[in-house]
Amino acid sequence: MREHDRLYIGGDWAAPAGTGTIEVISPHTEEVVGRVPDGTPADIDRAVAAAREAFDHGPWPRMTPAERADVIARLAALYADRLGDFAEVITAEMGSPILFSHLAQAPMPQLMLAYFADLARTYAWEEERQGMLGPVTVRREPVGVVAAIVPWNVPQFVTMTKLAPALVAGCSVVLKPAPETPLDAYLLAELVQEAGVPPGVVNIVAAGRETGEHLVSHPGVDKVAFTGSTAAGRRIASICGERLKRCSLELGGKSAAVICDDADLAATMEGLKMAALMNNGQACAAQTRILAPRGRYDEVADALSAMVSGLAVGDPSDMGTEIGPLVAARQRDRVEGYIRLGQEEGAKVLTGGLDRPHDRGWYVAPTVFGDVGNDMRIAREEIFGPVLVLIPYEDDADAVRIANDSEYGLGGSVWTTDVERGAGIARRIRTGSCGINHYIIDVNTPFGGYKSSGIGRELGPEGLAAYLEHKAIARLAPPPQ
Template sequence: MATHDRLYIGGEWTAPAGTGVLEVVGPHDGRTVGWAPDGTPADIDRAVGAARRAFDTGPWPRTSPAERAAALGRLAGAYGRRTEEAAALITAEMGSPLAFSRLAQAPLAHAVLDYYAGLAGQVEWSAVRPGMLGPVHVEREPAGVAAAIVPWNVPHFLIAAKVAPALLAGCTVVVKPAPETALDPYLLAEAAEEAGLPPGVLNIVAGGRGAGEHLVSHPDVDHVAFTGSTAAGRRIGALCGERLKGCSLELGGKSAAVLLDDVDLDAYLGMLPLTAVLNNGEACIAQARVLAPRSRYDEVVEAVTERMAALRVGDPADPETEVGPLVSQRQRERVEGYIALGAEEGARITTGGGRPAGGGRDQGFYVEPTVFADAANGMRIAREEIFGPVVVVVPYDGEGPHGDDEAVRLADDSEYGLAGSVWTADPERGMAVARRVRAGTFGVNAYNIDVNTPFGGRKASGVGSEFGPEGLEEYLRWKSIVTLG
């Protein structure tokens, strides 16, 4: 059991301002995994103050990109030695299957840190352009103090997605993790200590919504990077707009997997656990809205139902588990509410719909992998983010180019535009569909997030990009210096 009574602020382990405690409850059996201080607005003030001093008077923004990259490389190395510990802890905290934690939760966080450590030499940090009065020096400089607010579903990956480019840019950072995963950030703080980051460059204060809003509104924060719900993103965007500070928002999704009439179902089904229900379905990129041609609809429903019913549901610490528990009782109730709503809307449950019994799952927050057939794209279960192991199969009409047009129309008939995929025997046809759908990332007969390419959404799925050189740009500002003659 992990017990913490300090916060990482200004390069030191400091006592919290308040007495509140965050109890992290394991979703497999409801037992306590550990405790951490519940950060207060006063703690946020101290963390922002430390970051402000480190930016205004400390060495970090004034070091060269190569020096910052070297420090980031040390951070990546220190974290890399903790990936197995991080994977196990995240699984205990929020129920991600250990196989997924070992595949993605920790290794992808390490990959992001490592990627940005190696990017510095590929960036044009300054240039000279001819101007009307003389040469103009165009330079990139850090945005300032950055706030990184992350959810509980992939905590280290999303922290790294913000911290790594911000540090390379020369920003200082305050991280506000979610209460549900308040323990794992301590591993990152320990890695930062080992890497020798200057005091105040990285500060971590876990807390609830009040702490997060105080951080967003703080006058000494220059940029806010947020991953979470669209509703919260709208609130954060409004607060940043009122204060004229930069923000990057990675929000919700209801992504579509578009199955064309020539789809190889076996190929699609082989990837289904990592597209439709990855991380127990608690993923913004989950392609849990399956669009199937009416000519093959019954075949698709039967195949998807069989594959979902066969998923191994159980203890997330078991490496053989494919679907673990949801993060909390509240999240399970939310998912169960959508399952009941789908039945009320007239969709047909072909597998799942309840809670799995036996196998030690009775004490945890489990929901059976569930499939809805006979669903229409206008139903709420097809339009709203459920965030659980629930797949909705929607038919579309037409074959060939006409069918592709209808499939694209339905894929875009959503307030979201985050991710998606298309499955076909003809890669060129798939590429044509991928280019037409309004989504920030898309796959042809596959789906993946690549740390060296931009990731972001359209419409209600967000503003800005993470990963790749484009992710670094979020934390940089342009300056032009005019000279005479």
Template sequence: MLHHDTLFIGGDWVAPAGTDTIEVISPHSEEVVGRVPDGTAADMDRAVAAARDAFDNGPWPQMTMAERAAVVGRLAEIYEARQAEMAGIITTEMGSPITFSQLAQAPQPLGMLKYFAGLGATFPVEEERPGLFGPVVVRREPVGVVAAVVPWNVPQFVLMTKLAPALVAGCTVVIKPAPETPLDSYLLAEMINESGIPAGVVNIVAAGREAGEHLISHPGVDKVAFTGSTAAGRRIASICGEQLKRCTLELGGKSAAIILDDCDLPSAMGFLSMASLMNNGQACVAQTRILASRNRYDEVVQAVAEMVTGQQVGDPADPATGIGPLVARRQQERVEGYIRTGIEEGAKPVVGGLDRPYDRGWYVAPTVFAGATNDMRISREEIFGPVLTVIPYEDEADAVRIANDSDYGLSGSVWTADTDHGMDVARRVRTGTYGVNMMHTLDPNTPFGGFKASGLGRELGPEGLAAYLETKSIARLG
């Protein structure tokens, strides 16, 4: 069992203000696998004070961006040497299949560190433009102290979309991991200490909702970067709006995969097994609405059902496992509630249903619904589990209409033999990311974020770095 009794604040391991602890429960065995302090408002105050002092008085914001990028590059080297350890911890604490952890949970954060280190080495901090009365220098400066609030599903990936650009920009950061997945952040803290990042630049306090809201509301925080549910995002947006505090919000999704009639189904199913079911279905970008024309509807339903039944359900530490348990009992009960709702609404589970695969562990049966319409709750609400809904459409215009008939706009895909035509479909679907005959892979060089209730702002790419910079215009005569 991994046991930590301190918090990472101001470059040191410090005793928490309170005595409560967070127990990390294995989703597979339902046994305690870790224990860490449960951060309090006082701990958040101390972390913000350390970050504030490091920003206002420390060397980090005064370094050139290229100098900071070099330090982030050193962090990437340290991370690379320990990424296998990181993958194992994430699988242990939240049940992600080890193959997915080794493919994405650890390597993608490493890729982001490397990308932003490279971007920061050449990013233009100042540029001169002609003004009405003489030259004007447009300068980019760090936004200040950042509160990074991250969820449990891909904890390091989501954290690095915030931490890597914030560090390169010159910000200081207070990280609040989710209480379900605090263990990976302790490994990261060890790496940060080794990298040479100055004390107080990064602070980590695992805590629940109350202490998290205290951090978000703290007057010493200049920007909030949040990934999580749309309901929580609305609450954070209201706090930031009241304080005129900068924020970026990466929220929920209910993405649609459009299967056109000329699609090669076996090829599409090979990709959709990842796009729809990755991380046990606990992914905001998951393609959980499968849109099929009435001409090929039964054929698509059968192909999706075969794809899902081909996934081995079991111990996430087993490399043969394709789908593991959900993160917590409440999540298991929530997803089963949606399966029950789908049945009550008249959809038919052609695979899966309410019979649990195992008596122990927070498993649900991967489920495919047929006979569904886009107005059902299983078609409109983010389930966050291995539940797919196959929805019929009349023609291509109807497919685009259904894809856009959603409160969300995060991701999506189209599957067709004609990629140029697929690009035309992609331009008509209102989402922040999209794939033609593939899942959008969240390339570090391209912006990620959503339309509508899927969030505000963009992460990754140059746009992701710009989100941690304020722009200043300096005019001069002579």
């Protein structure tokens, strides 16, 4: 049991304003594994005030980028020493298989800290241009106080897509972890304090949706950075639009994996284990629409069904587990509802279905649907669980058409032995990222979506730019006396 009775505000551990608590439930045992204070609007007010003070009057935005980079590099080094702790906590609180936690949940955030610390030293914070009337200095300056609101599925990963570039830029941050996964944020707070990040630059308040909306609408916040559902993103965008507040939104996806007619199926299936089913299918960029050429459809169906049915489902703390439980009972019920819906729509369950793999824990059998049309709801709506739909296509143009026939535009992949052919297909798919014979999120390159998958980009230099304002300083020499 991990219990905390304070919030991290202003560089110190502060007593909460209210008496409510958040209980963290193990998705595997359905038992309480942690307890933290449930943040209130009053706690948010204190956190924003601390962030505002740190930004308006503190040293952080006034340090040179290299000085900030030194502090962030220290944080990255401290983080590296605690990777095992982060992996274990995230697996305990949300059910991610421990192998995935060791491979991605914990190390990727540390890589982001190191990447952005390095970028700070080489980024063009100022540049000189020739204006119409004389020389102009173009400066990049921090946007201000950032509200970072993160989901439960990859909590530290999403936290760092916001926190690392915001810190490099010179911003101060109020971080609101999801109520399902607040425990990892307490580990982060310890490291922030140990690394010597000045008071008020990072503040952490776990809370629910209503308190989150208070943070979004707070007049002391200059920018909102949100990852979560498209529905919640629309609400946040409307609030920010009314207030002309900057926002970046990384939202849902229904990514298509295009299997070409020349694909090596054995290698493709091995790659899709991660690309399609990472984190128990609870990933916005998961490749959940599998597009198969009509001439190889049955062959792909057999290979995909065999791969999915062979996955080890069980205790997420076991290194041999490939699929663990879903985060909450409501999420399990939602995914099972989609499985019922798929059957009602006329799709065929090729493997999996509604038989639960375990009596205890929020488990869903990894499921593949065949005979799926792209107009079915199971092909159009984000299920957020280990459910794949197999859709036939006629030729490359048809595959591109189906891939693009979606509300979303986050990720995608093409599986082929002809990499140039795959790149040609990828160029025609309207998504923010696309992989050839794999799908990963690369900290060096921009990540984000087209259409309803969001606004803006995270990671890479583009991710840093999202936390900067651009100022032009034009100089005109006085007339000669």
